[in-house]
Amino acid sequence: MAKQSAKSPAPVMTDPKGQTLVCLRTLSESEPAALATYLKLGGYQSLKRLVTEKTKATDIITEVKISGLRGRGGAGFPTGLKWSFMPRYFDGVKYLVCNTDEGEPGTFKDRDIIRYNPHQLIEGMAIAAYTLGARVGYNYIHGEIWQDYETFEAALKEANEAGYLGENLFGTNFSFDLYAVHGYGAYICGEETALIESIEGKKGQPRFKPPFPASYGVFGKPTNVNNTESYASIPWIMQHGGQAFADLGVANSGGTKLFSVSGHVEKPGNYEVNMGMPFAELLAMAGGVWQGRKLKAVIPGGPSTAVIPASVMETITMDYDGLSKARSSLGAGSMIVMDDSTCMVKALHRLSYFFYEESCGQCTPCREGTGWVYRVLDRIVKGQGKMEDLDLLTDISKNISGRTICALGEAAATPVISFIKHFRAEFEYYIEHGKSMVDSKAEQG
Amino acid sequence: MLSPQITEKIDYELTKYPADQRQAAVMSALRIVQTERGWLSQESMSEVAAYIGMPEIAVMEVASFYNMYDLAPVGKYKISVCTNISCMLRNSDEIVDHLKHKLGVEFNQVSADGKFCLKEAECMGACGGAPLMIINNHSMHEFLTPAKVDAILDELK
Ligand SMILES: Cc1cc2nc3c(=O)[nH]c(=O)nc-3n(C[C@H](O)[C@H](O)[C@H](O)COP(=O)(O)O)c2cc1C
Ligand code: SF4
Ligand code: FES
Numbered sequence: 001m002a003k004q005s006a007k008s009p010a011p012v013m014t015d016p017k018g019q020t021l022v023c024l025r026t027l028s029e030s031e032p033a034a035l036a037t038y039l040k041l042g043g044y045q046s047l048k049r050l051v052t053e054k055t056k057a058t059d060i061i062t063e064v065k066i067s068g069l070r071g072r073g074g075a076g077f078p079t080g081l082k083w084s085f086m087p088r089y090f091d092g093v094k095y096l097v098c099n100t101d102e103g104e105p106g107t108f109k110d111r112d113i114i115r116y117n118p119h120q121l122i123e124g125m126a127i128a129a130y131t132l133g134a135r136v137g138y139n140y141i142h143g144e145i146w147q148d149y150e151t152f153e154a155a156l157k158e159a160n161e162a163g164y165l166g167e168n169l170f171g172t173n174f175s176f177d178l179y180a181v182h183g184y185g186a187y188i189c190g191e192e193t194a195l196i197e198s199i200e201g202k203k204g205q206p207r208f209k210p211p212f213p214a215s216y217g218v219f220g221k222p223t224n225v226n227n228t229e230s231y232a233s234i235p236w237i238m239q240h241g242g243q244a245f246a247d248l249g250v251a252n253s254g255g256t257k258l259f260s261v262s263g264h265v266e267k268p269g270n271y272e273v274n275m276g277m278p279f280a281e282l283l284a285m286a287g288g289v290w291q292g293r294k295l296k297a298v299i300p301g302g303p304s305t306a307v308i309p310a311s312v313m314e315t316i317t318m319d320y321d322g323l324s325k326a327r328s329s330l331g332a333g334s335m336i337v338m339d340d341s342t343c344m345v346k347a348l349h350r351l352s353y354f355f356y357e358e359s360c361g362q363c364t365p366c367r368e369g370t371g372w373v374y375r376v377l378d379r380i381v382k383g384q385g386k387m388e389d390l391d392l393l394t395d396i397s398k399n400i401s402g403r404t405i406c407a408l409g410e411a412a413a414t415p416v417i418s419f420i421k422h423f424r425a426e427f428e429y430y431i432e433h434g435k436s437m438v439d440s441k442a443e444q445g
Numbered sequence: 446m447l448s449p450q451i452t453e454k455i456d457y458e459l460t461k462y463p464a465d466q467r468q469a470a471v472m473s474a475l476r477i478v479q480t481e482r483g484w485l486s487q488e489s490m491s492e493v494a495a496y497i498g499m500p501e502i503a504v505m506e507v508a509s510f511y512n513m514y515d516l517a518p519v520g521k522y523k524i525s526v527c528t529n530i531s532c533m534l535r536n537s538d539e540i541v542d543h544l545k546h547k548l549g550v551e552f553n554q555v556s557a558d559g560k561f562c563l564k565e566a567e568c569m570g571a572c573g574g575a576p577l578m579i580i581n582n583h584s585m586h587e588f589l590t591p592a593k594v595d596a597i598l599d600e601l602k
Binding site (some may be wrong): 103184264 | 582
């Protein structure tokens with residue numbers, strides 16, 4: 001039982017870099033992705049115990065609730081609560097879906113889970129399947145990380161052969177088939193209902209909600225969708241107890257979190273640390289701002305989260321509450337670091353193109369609004385902007401937000417509003433002089 | 446006609462879905478055909494539609510929705526460079542300029558010898574390795590410098 005193990009102290013694995021390793025436990029081993037490596041760390045033992053002891057689903061869900069695990073895909077919805085929405089009794093196949101589609105710029109954490117610790121994800125999904133009564137699962141993997149898709153397929157094969165996936169596991173009547181499927185270049189397929197459409201072999205256009213996937217998901221059947229990192233946290237929680245996981249983090253933010261650090265740092269990459277780590281410490285782990293330059297701003301959780309100026313960033317902690325206090329959010333933990341050579345106008349220009357290009361086109365405010373925002377920013381960057389454009393940009397963005405089928409509309413609006421709010425002087429300079437303030441400063445030496 | 450090599454791979458993908466949900470394998474089928482033939486012609490899409498047993502229009506809808514499918518020839522090597530924010534901050538522009546100069550093409554053009562095509566891509570979910578590029582959708586090269594690009598291109602015959 002999960003509850004008994006909660007009493008034994010959890011061995012917290014740290015590494016020389018100062019990481020706390022939960023989802024990337026195998027990282028310091030020589031063959032991190034191998035089944036043998038995972039087994040050595042106690043892998044698949046929780047699955048076996050829960051299934052053979054016929055642990056009650058409600059007990060497992062309670063343990064996940066205690067852990068304080070919140071969805072790592074961006075929205076931060078409590079995982080235990082989400083699991084309790086799945087219908088208990090259903091006449092037919094229920095599905096489990098893992099979202100490894102990460103395509104939001106700056107997000108690359110789930111890639112490291114599938115290439116360095118695929119078996120922990122498989123075990124996490126199998127435990128979820130047992131708990132929720134799902135017979136079949138799909139892991140939907142971002143198209144461009146093809147080599148990692150193949151690593152995951154190989155891990156599935158190993159798990160099937162070793163009897164951790166498939167029919168009648170451990171001689172019980174629990175069966176679970178898990179498959180890898182791939183995207184092929186569409187950010188919108190990260191949205192869970194678009195992802196489901198894509199699994200069904202359609203273009204990835206989000207569905208109206210409700211009905212939610214828990215009642216109408218893959219092939220119209222009840223489906224639970226979670227992010228890769230959410231599922232990968234489950235085996236550790238079952239092994240050491242929900243409380244031990246909660247204790248790794250801070251209030252409202254249990255556990256560890258993988259932060260994808262990119263942009264202007266010396267050592268870009270993924271860092272798995274305890275929730276609540278001060279930003280300054282995380283930045284130092286990533287080698288600090290590169291080339292001895294000064295920090296200008298950080299997008300803390302991917303472009304759908306508001307940009308934060310350096311002065312504020314330096315005072316905050318990396319957890320759900322810490323970032324909402326700074327009027328942004330943790331998102332998927334995709335920290336994009338910008339030094340003082342960054343032109344905020346050009347940075348926003350590029351992001352606006354992304355949202356315009358990736359809008360699926362179903363809702364008029366999103367389809368037309370993202371295009372309009374891009375065209376206005378494009379003329380500013382080309383030196384043809386007008387001062388009124390700044391209010392126009394904010395206005396269009398506010399009118400997209402909240403008027404669309406999915407949250408991409410809001411995601412597109414957030415950077416526009418926050419960039420202009422915090423760096424308005426830079427936008428004004430660009431419009432007035434027809435060129436970037438940062439470039440002009442550089443020219444003056 | 447789809448070759449046995451192709452149908453064998455599509456059949457494997459079909460095992461992942463219920464028997465009455467063959468359409469679910471269309472994304473893989475298109476990927477497999479494109480990998481084999483370089484790009485997706487009208488005819489290729491019709492063949493996929495026939496094999497899977499779904500309307501041609503539904504196959505085309507999928508093929509035109511996802512960025513990694515090519516509905517026109519892309520030369521022997523399609524090089525996609527990410528220019529999104531994290532890559533941009535690490536000078537993907539320099540890599541793009543270098544490639545344009547070296548291959549003598551702009552984005553979406555095929556080089557005169559039919560060998561290379563350059564594409565601008567959105568985030569590839571690998572921003573820690575920026576700047577980066579993918580050759581023919583499936584082989585990623587990270588931490589690029591102009592010299593590293595040269596070395597990679599020299600290998601492509
Ligand atoms: C435009 C858009 C893109 C998204 N992309 C992803 C993604 O790449 N990965 C992910 O896990 N969730 C993504 N989400 C959130 C998912 O819809 C969903 O909430 C999540 O997969 C649920 O898992 P979780 O509760 O474990 O976080 C995206 C949402 C939107 C609106
Ligand atoms: S908000 Fe945009 S991406 Fe989302 S469904 Fe509407 S048009 Fe598509
Ligand atoms: S921004 Fe280039 S790979 Fe993510």
